[in-house]
Amino acid sequence: MILNVDSISTYYGQSRILFDLSLGVDEGEVVALLGRNGAGKTTTLRSIMGLTPPRSGSVQFKGEAIEGKPPHVIARKGIAFVPEDRRIFPDLTVRENLDVARRKPKNGRDAWTVERVYALFTDLEKLDGNLGGHLSGGEQQMLTIARALVGNPELMLLDEPSEGLAPLLVQRLGDQLRQLKDEGMTILLSEQNLRFALSLSDRAYVIDKGEVRFEGTAAALEKDEKTRSAYLGL
Amino acid sequence: MIASLSTFGDCVTDGACLVNTGLSGLSVAMVLFLIASGLTLIFGVLRIVNFAHGTLYMLGAFAAYWVVSRMGGTDGNFWIALAVAPLVVAGIGGLVEVLLLRRIYGRPQYLQFLLTFGLILLAADVVRLTFGTEFKLISGPGPLSGSVSILGRPFPEYNLFLIGLAIAVAVGLWLMLQRTRLGRTIRAAASDREMTSALGVNVGLLFTVVFMLGAGLGGLGGALDAGRPVTIHPIMDVERVLQSFIVVVIGGLGSVGGALLGALIIAQVSAFGILLLPQFSAAFAFVIMAAVLLVRPWGLFGRPLEE
Ligand SMILES: Nc1ncnc2c1ncn2[C@@H]1O[C@H](COP(=O)(O)OP(=O)(O)OP(=O)(O)O)[C@@H](O)[C@H]1O
Ligand SMILES: [Mg+2]
Numbered sequence: 001m002i003l004n005v006d007s008i009s010t011y012y013g014q015s016r017i018l019f020d021l022s023l024g025v026d027e028g029e030v031v032a033l034l035g036r037n038g039a040g041k042t043t044t045l046r047s048i049m050g051l052t053p054p055r056s057g058s059v060q061f062k063g064e065a066i067e068g069k070p071p072h073v074i075a076r077k078g079i080a081f082v083p084e085d086r087r088i089f090p091d092l093t094v095r096e097n098l099d100v101a102r103r104k105p106k107n108g109r110d111a112w113t114v115e116r117v118y119a120l121f122t123d124l125e126k127l128d129g130n131l132g133g134h135l136s137g138g139e140q141q142m143l144t145i146a147r148a149l150v151g152n153p154e155l156m157l158l159d160e161p162s163e164g165l166a167p168l169l170v171q172r173l174g175d176q177l178r179q180l181k182d183e184g185m186t187i188l189l190s191e192q193n194l195r196f197a198l199s200l201s202d203r204a205y206v207i208d209k210g211e212v213r214f215e216g217t218a219a220a221l222e223k224d225e226k227t228r229s230a231y232l233g234l
Numbered sequence: 235m236i237a238s239l240s241t242f243g244d245c246v247t248d249g250a251c252l253v254n255t256g257l258s259g260l261s262v263a264m265v266l267f268l269i270a271s272g273l274t275l276i277f278g279v280l281r282i283v284n285f286a287h288g289t290l291y292m293l294g295a296f297a298a299y300w301v302v303s304r305m306g307g308t309d310g311n312f313w314i315a316l317a318v319a320p321l322v323v324a325g326i327g328g329l330v331e332v333l334l335l336r337r338i339y340g341r342p343q344y345l346q347f348l349l350t351f352g353l354i355l356l357a358a359d360v361v362r363l364t365f366g367t368e369f370k371l372i373s374g375p376g377p378l379s380g381s382v383s384i385l386g387r388p389f390p391e392y393n394l395f396l397i398g399l400a401i402a403v404a405v406g407l408w409l410m411l412q413r414t415r416l417g418r419t420i421r422a423a424a425s426d427r428e429m430t431s432a433l434g435v436n437v438g439l440l441f442t443v444v445f446m447l448g449a450g451l452g453g454l455g456g457a458l459d460a461g462r463p464v465t466i467h468p469i470m471d472v473e474r475v476l477q478s479f480i481v482v483v484i485g486g487l488g489s490v491g492g493a494l495l496g497a498l499i500i501a502q503v504s505a506f507g508i509l510l511l512p513q514f515s516a517a518f519a520f521v522i523m524a525a526v527l528l529v530r531p532w533g534l535f536g537r538p539l540e541e
Contacts, residue, residue, distance in 0.1 A: 049432055075434035087429040089422045099415060100422045101433040151434060 001060075002027045002186055003048070003079075003155055008057030008067070010047045010210075017043045018210040020057065025155065025188050030181050032201035032218065033190040034232060040210040041190040042084060045157045048188075049081045050074045061155070078106060080153035084160040084190075086144040090133025094124055097132050097143055098150050105152035109184075117146040120176060138169045145176075155186045162193045170196055194232055198222060206231050242510040250385035257384065259505030260498075261393035264400030265455050267497035269474060270481040271407060271490050272451030278488030279424040279444045282335060283343075285350040288475025289357045290323050290449045294456025295466045296361055297322040302372045310376035312461050319457035320450040327449025331442045339441075358468040370466040396458055403454070404494055411490065420444060424488065477504075480519045484526045486536020495534055 003025040010018040017040050025031045035041050046052040048059055050071040059067040066074050075081070089097050098114050105111045118125035121142040127135060135143060141161060148156055161177070162170045170193070177200055181187065191197035198204065198218045206214035206227055214227045221227065245251040273287045284290075301315035330353065338345045378395050381388035411417035423430040423437050431437045459474070460466055481500050485492025500519050507518040532538050 051428060051432060070436075070438075071428075071431040072434050072436045075432055081432045083429070083432075087426055089425050089429075091421060091425055092418060096418045097422075100418050100430070100435070103434055147433070 001025065002062055003188065004058075004060040005044070005048060006058045006060070008044075008047055008054035008059065010043050010052055010054045012043075012052070016210070018047065018054065021207065021210060021212055022057075023205050023212065023215070025186060027154075027186055028181075028184050029203065030177075030187045030189060030201045032197040032204040033188060033207065034192070034194065034197060034204055034221075035207040036192070036231065036233060039207050039231075041207065042159055043210070044207070045081060045159050045188070045190055048074075048157060049079060051081070075151065075153075076103065078152075078154035080148035080151050080156045082144050082148045082156060082158045082161065084163055086137075086140045088132035088135065088140045088143055088147075090131065092132055093129050094127045094132065094135070094143055095129065097147055101147045101151045103151045107154070109152075112149040112152050114150060117149050120149075120179065121146050137164055138166070141165060141169075141173065142176075149180075155188065156180075157188050157190075159190045160192060161189070162191065162196045174199060192232075194228070242506065245509050246506075250387045253385055254387045254389060255505050255509070256502065257389055257393065257397070259502040261396050262505065263497040263501030264397050265458055266474065266478055266481050266501055267494050268400055268403060268451050268455040268458070269478040270485070270493040270497055271404070272448035272455075273478055274482045274485065274488055274490060274493045275451070276445055276448035277482070278490075279420055280335070280339065280441050282339070282346050283350070284448070285347060286330075286353040286357070287448075287452050287478070288471030289354050290327060290452035291456040291459075291474060292361070292466075292468060292471040293326060293357065294319045294323045294453030295460040295464075295470060296365060296456075297453065298457040298460040299365070299370050299372050299466050312372060312375045315372070316454075316457050316461065319460075320454040323453025323456070324446040324450035327453075328442055328446045330449075331445040335445065336438070336441075361468045367467075371463050372460055372466070374463055375461045392461060396462075399458070403451070407490060416443075477519055480523045482533075484523055484533055486530075486533030489533070489535035492533055492535030 001024040005021065005023045007020045007022050008018055009016060009020055021040070021044060023033070033041050033044060043052060047054045050066070050069055053068055057067070058065055061077055061079060064077070066077060089100070092100070095114065098117065123139060124142055124146055127139060132140070132143065145158070145161065161173060165173060174196060177187070181200065189197055189201060198221065201218045203216065204214070204218050204221045205212055206221070208231045213231050214221065214224065245255055269287065269291055272290070273284060276282060276284050297319035298312070298315040301318050302311045305311040305314065334349060338349060375392050378391045380391050382391055382394065411421060419430065419435055419440065423435065423440055427437050455474070464470065477500055481493055481496035484499060485494070485496030499522060503518045503522055504515060508515040526534060
């Protein structure tokens with residue numbers, strides 16, 4: 001397991017959001033994190049990233065405990081966070097957005113350079129000098145993933161990347177993520193779009209009210225109508 | 235009143251007086267810009283209104299005085315003081331940020347006011363205890379203490395140097411913010427601290443660096459004024475810092491370009507206003523500020539706050 005989340009509980013102030021939640025991701029896997037609005041998907045990813053540190057439990061990345069470490073330390077260990085609201089820097093150009101995030105890869109793998117992410121997200125190259133704030137929703141989604149990639153992470157936390165994208169763009173995003181997967185990227189993918197998530201994932205977790213309700217292969221979840229209707233409303 | 239109207243009229247119709255007054259205004263504008271750019275940079279990135287910014291300016295002047303007097307007070311030592319003073323003030327700023335300001339980021343705003351206001355009183359007392367209460371002057375900038383003739387009127391060489399230095403600082407600051415990775419990272423952190431940290435940037439350290447830079451700019455303003463020379467005392471900052479706050483408000487909180495434009499406007503209005511209505515000249519800056527805020531409440535280069 002490259003990522004091992006063991007029984008974490010996370011709070012916003014007094015209100016407890018995650019209840020002893022555990023999950024794991026193997027190297028090279030794409031794992032879906034599914035659940036309704038407010039189930040706790042974002043909170044789980046923020047807990048891993050150190051943005052909302054868990055109050056109890058542990059998070060191990062490549063065998064090392066990272067819970068309680070500040071986000072920049074966790075990022076430098078090789079985890080990238082792609083937030084659901086994209087969080088592009090509006091006053092920076094596309095290239096400057098990427099430049100801020102650039103880090104050297106730690107292992108000997110082929111580095112993700114600005115040129116290489118432009119080859120994957122071909123539209124971004126044309127927008128090189130445009131301000132982040134002037135991009136469309138779809139362009140911002142590409143940029144936020146590209147920005148995570150140039151940090152050369154070993155694990156990407158993607159929070160609902162398909163949200164708000166037109167069907168055609170969702171399809172393209174799927175192709176791009178599949179390409180990343182084929183190159184060996186490890187991804188924990190939070191989604192509400194079940195079909196999109198299962199088309200990419202090896203395994204899936206379904207969470208509800210901050211607890212894991214299902215864990216298994218994507219194929220098993222396809223068949224498990226009970227889980228799907230109870231926790232995903234499908 | 236009638237006399238001053240004619241003074242003003244005489245000056246704007248006399249090329250030499252016009253240029254001389256304009257250049258004097260420019261030299262004041264440049265000091266205002268240095269102070270205001272530090273203030274606006276700190277606000278733009280750290281979201282802290284540093285009411286103690288004038289204190290940093292005052293400390294810059296005292297640091298220059300201290301260096302000059304330690305070195306025997308001879309001419310020419312001022313240049314060493316001018317290089318050392320901003321560094322000393324940046325160092326003090328670093329300590330203040332690490333030990334105090336860090337504790338109040340994201341906390342209620344009255345804490346900023348209490349803390350920075352407390353620092354003003356504390357620093358003034360420490361300076362009084364260390365240097366005494368009498369006014370001080372430092373011996374001038376040696377080789378540049380003469381005047382040059384511009385259109386037949388004398389103009390201090392030092393003020394020309396000051397204008398040149400401030401322009402160089404403005405250009406350097408612009409290049410740093412726009413063309414370096416550090417500058418891009420500072421701009422990113424200014425707009426989204428949390429996301430910047432999630433990209434691997436040690437934002438806490440970055441804030442310290444930005445505060446030191448802002449403090450150093452305020453200190454440079456103080457040291458430059460000390461060489462003009464102005465008298466150095468613990469509340470020497472009152473007028474300059476008040477004007478700097480007006481400059482920042484006019485230019486737009488957080489905008490370095492706005493600080494430059496605001497400083498040029500305020501200093502020129504003061505330089506010519508004093509010819510027109512000497513007894514009311516201090517009010518001009520406020521009138522301009524009110525006028526700008528009526529049209530653009532967020533300042534010339536600022537933008538409406540989202541939160
Ligand atoms: N900053 C916050 N302060 C207080 N409560 C919060 C905060 N953010 C989220 N919550 C609450 O925590 C719970 C889980 O939210 P979370 O954002 O993790 O869900 P999610 O699964 O990502 O939902 P969505 O699909 O809408 O993004 C919700 O009940 C939400 O109201
Ligand atoms: Mg969410």
